Amino acid sequence: MTAKTDFVQIRHAQKSFGKLEVLKDISLTVERGQIVAIIGPSGSGKSTLLRAINDLDPLSGGEVWLDGVQVNKTLPHRQYEKHINEMRQQIGMVFQHFNLFPHMTALENVSMAPQMLKGLSDEAAAKLAEEQLDHVGMLEKVDAYPSQLSGGQKQRVAIARALAMSPKLMLFDEATSALDPELVDEVNAVMKKLAQEHMTMIIVTHEMDFAASVCDRVLFMDKGVVVEEGPPEVLFKNPTQQRTRDFLRKHLEGAK
Amino acid sequence: MDTDLMLKVYPFFLEAAWITILLSVLTAILGLTCGALGAASRLSRFVVLRFLGAAYVSVFRGTPALIQLFILYFGGPQIGIQLDAFEAGVIGLGINAGAYMTETIRGAIISIDKGQREAARTVGLSQWQTMYKVVLPQAARLMVRPLGVNLNMLVKATALVAAISVVELTYTAQRYIGSTYKPFEMFLMAGVLYMIIIFVVGRGVAWLDRRVQIT
Amino acid sequence: MGLDFSIIPDHLDVILLGCLWTIGITVAAAILSFFGGIIFAVMALYAPWFVRLPFRVVEWVFMGTPLLLQLFLIYFGLVQIGIDLPAFVAGVIGLGLHFAVYNSELIQTAILAVDKGQMEAARTVGLSRGQALRKVVIPQAVRAVIPPIGNNMIALLKDSALVSVIGVSELTLSAQRVIGSTYRPLEFYLLAAAFYYVINLCMEWVQRKIERHIALSR
Numbered sequence: 001m002t003a004k005t006d007f008v009q010i011r012h013a014q015k016s017f018g019k020l021e022v023l024k025d026i027s028l029t030v031e032r033g034q035i036v037a038i039i040g041p042s043g044s045g046k047s048t049l050l051r052a053i054n055d056l057d058p059l060s061g062g063e064v065w066l067d068g069v070q071v072n073k074t075l076p077h078r079q080y081e082k083h084i085n086e087m088r089q090q091i092g093m094v095f096q097h098f099n100l101f102p103h104m105t106a107l108e109n110v111s112m113a114p115q116m117l118k119g120l121s122d123e124a125a126a127k128l129a130e131e132q133l134d135h136v137g138m139l140e141k142v143d144a145y146p147s148q149l150s151g152g153q154k155q156r157v158a159i160a161r162a163l164a165m166s167p168k169l170m171l172f173d174e175a176t177s178a179l180d181p182e183l184v185d186e187v188n189a190v191m192k193k194l195a196q197e198h199m200t201m202i203i204v205t206h207e208m209d210f211a212a213s214v215c216d217r218v219l220f221m222d223k224g225v226v227v228e229e230g231p232p233e234v235l236f237k238n239p240t241q242q243r244t245r246d247f248l249r250k251h252l253e254g255a256k
Numbered sequence: 257m258d259t260d261l262m263l264k265v266y267p268f269f270l271e272a273a274w275i276t277i278l279l280s281v282l283t284a285i286l287g288l289t290c291g292a293l294g295a296a297s298r299l300s301r302f303v304v305l306r307f308l309g310a311a312y313v314s315v316f317r318g319t320p321a322l323i324q325l326f327i328l329y330f331g332g333p334q335i336g337i338q339l340d341a342f343e344a345g346v347i348g349l350g351i352n353a354g355a356y357m358t359e360t361i362r363g364a365i366i367s368i369d370k371g372q373r374e375a376a377r378t379v380g381l382s383q384w385q386t387m388y389k390v391v392l393p394q395a396a397r398l399m400v401r402p403l404g405v406n407l408n409m410l411v412k413a414t415a416l417v418a419a420i421s422v423v424e425l426t427y428t429a430q431r432y433i434g435s436t437y438k439p440f441e442m443f444l445m446a447g448v449l450y451m452i453i454i455f456v457v458g459r460g461v462a463w464l465d466r467r468v469q470i471t
Numbered sequence: 472m473g474l475d476f477s478i479i480p481d482h483l484d485v486i487l488l489g490c491l492w493t494i495g496i497t498v499a500a501a502i503l504s505f506f507g508g509i510i511f512a513v514m515a516l517y518a519p520w521f522v523r524l525p526f527r528v529v530e531w532v533f534m535g536t537p538l539l540l541q542l543f544l545i546y547f548g549l550v551q552i553g554i555d556l557p558a559f560v561a562g563v564i565g566l567g568l569h570f571a572v573y574n575s576e577l578i579q580t581a582i583l584a585v586d587k588g589q590m591e592a593a594r595t596v597g598l599s600r601g602q603a604l605r606k607v608v609i610p611q612a613v614r615a616v617i618p619p620i621g622n623n624m625i626a627l628l629k630d631s632a633l634v635s636v637i638g639v640s641e642l643t644l645s646a647q648r649v650i651g652s653t654y655r656p657l658e659f660y661l662l663a664a665a666f667y668y669v670i671n672l673c674m675e676w677v678q679r680k681i682e683r684h685i686a687l688s689r
Binding site for chain 3: 315318319320321322323324326327330331332334335412413414415416418419425426429430433437438439440442443446447450451454455
Binding site for chain 2: 054056081085086088089091092093095097099100101102103112113116117145147158161162165
């Protein structure tokens with residue numbers, strides 16, 4: 001039975017690359033407005049799981065549901081294309097390496113999708129883009145090209161680009177891992193702001209402190225399974241599983 | 257060096273140079289068209305198209321252009337294709353050049369970082385919209401210089417049509433070598449004109465390359 | 472008129488002989504262009520200015536004009552200064568020189584790319600510049616440059632068809648001879664194309680083997 005609050009549902013997700021099983025029967029639900037962090041060692045499958053939610057890396061088995069609609073429906077090619085493009089308009093994604101379009105200004109990066117997909121006029125799209133850039137604190141850089149921006153600035157523009165489509169869900173794939181330490185805070189600040197505005201967010205991250213301060217739930221993944229999950233106060237202070245304890249100890253030791 | 261002779265014959269070489277230029281332009285247009293179609297074919301999601309594209313590149317890059325010209329010009333009539341030498345030259349060299357340009361264009365497109373495509377798809381753009389708005393604009397900037405190299409080869413390849421008696425620079429040189437027995441002078445006349453044409457093409461490509469850069 | 476491949480077996484011997492000539496010319500020119508390329512590269516980089524400059528001009532001319540035109544120059548030019556060589560020799564020289572120039576560009580880049588420290592190390596151990604070049608730098612440069620030179624060799628195979636224009640009885644001219652007596656251009660040019668394609672495939676196979684051998688012996 002699907003509860004009314006089950007906004008994002010992953011049912012028995014399974015993914016293999018040839019003989020290598022990267023995701024082993026993972027199921028989880030996320031409620032509307034919840035902020036979930038996924039942590040774990042590299043190779044645990046956390047990015048693969050995240051990228052399966054908007055079908056960027058399709059699952060080998062299992063289903064992904066968003067707000068009552070199955071994202072990874074099996075359809076003939078043309079219909080599938082139409083369906084997945086519509087679904088992706090509702091899911092925003094922020095990448096580790098930003099992936100801004102280098103041949104467009106910050107404004108154009110943000111305004112392109114609304115203009116092409118929502119039929120907005122040039123002026124309306126530009127205005128919308130300006131609002132989003134203002135939202136992330138990048139208004140004075142509207143006409144800058146990505147090559148003229150710092151890492152933190154690029155990532156904030158990338159967030160604005162994702163937000164411009166008014167998504168129901170935001171996915172963050174190690175959004176600060178490629179940034180110099182001084183630039184991490186400005187991006188975290190934007191993410192905190194989104195959290196306060198009750199955006200549903202799933203965040204794959206290495207930053208335990210940030211996860212603890214912002215998230216409602218933390219999932220620890222290792223070798224393709226969810227080992228443990230719970231509220232940050234519980235998982236970080238009193239993990240029940242040995243693997244979780246080992247990971248946290250290794251990680252916090254490194255940080256200190 | 258027989259400069260009097262050179263002064264007498266250079267008008268013929270100038271005329272022939274125009275034919276070489278015309279051949280180059282027409283062949284380049286056909287070549288770019290074939291190249292674009294070939295690249296699209298090799299990148300298609302249909303296996304048949306991908307195979308045909310790969311076969312096109314393999315066959316036309318794997319056999320001499322001269323033979324391809326002969327097949328078209330001399331062999332064509334056998335299956336109902338009657339072309340005059342100039343037409344056969346343009347079409348034959350154009351299709352040949354297209355095989356090289358296919359690889360140049362395809363190479364530029366696949367070199368665009370996968371993350372670009374992912375970011376565009378993630379925001380809801382279709383495959384076609386992604387190609388048109390994100391990949392091609394970036395690939396176009398990358399392919400100007402390599403296509404310039406293809407163009408350079410193409411201008412020199414136009415000399416092959418001398419073998420089917422098109423009156424361009426190399427044919428003219430051969431003809432006057434035959435009647436004057438002064439190969440060095442005739443080589444010089446034709447050679448200088450070729451080098452001028454290639455120099456101009458090179459400058460044009462460099463200018464275009466500078467103009468399409470982003471910042 | 473259409474196609475009729477049944478006449479091919481009768482004339483296969485002429486075509487095959489032409490094939491052998493093509494292979495022979497290609498191999499000879501390839502060897503010439505390889506060693507010529509090394510010599511030209513060393514000249515272009517290390518010779519005194521009065522040798523280097525004229526050479527650069529020759530390089531510029533050879534890379535800026537069509538091969539066919541160069542073949543006319545060499546074949547008819549040699550006759551003009553009294554050296555009457557058979558057409559195929561002129562063809563091999565023409566092809567060899569043309570590709571030697573292109574190869575020298577590649578080798579120059581490779582030589583410059585070999586770590587400058589290599590040259591310094593060789594000199595400190597007591598080798599003269601010539602010895603250092605010969606024993607240390609050039610062998611390494613040549614290793615790096617084999618793949619692109621391999622591509623040039625394959626281009627050489629295809630360009631060998633041009634020597635038919637100065638009368639060398641290789642594959643293309645042999646096909647033309649047969650066509651002259653059978654009036655079936657399409658069949659025999661297609662056959663010639665097939666032979667070139669097969670020789671091409673063999674050369675690519677050899678190139679891959681050599682590349683793998685080099686990669687393994689590192």
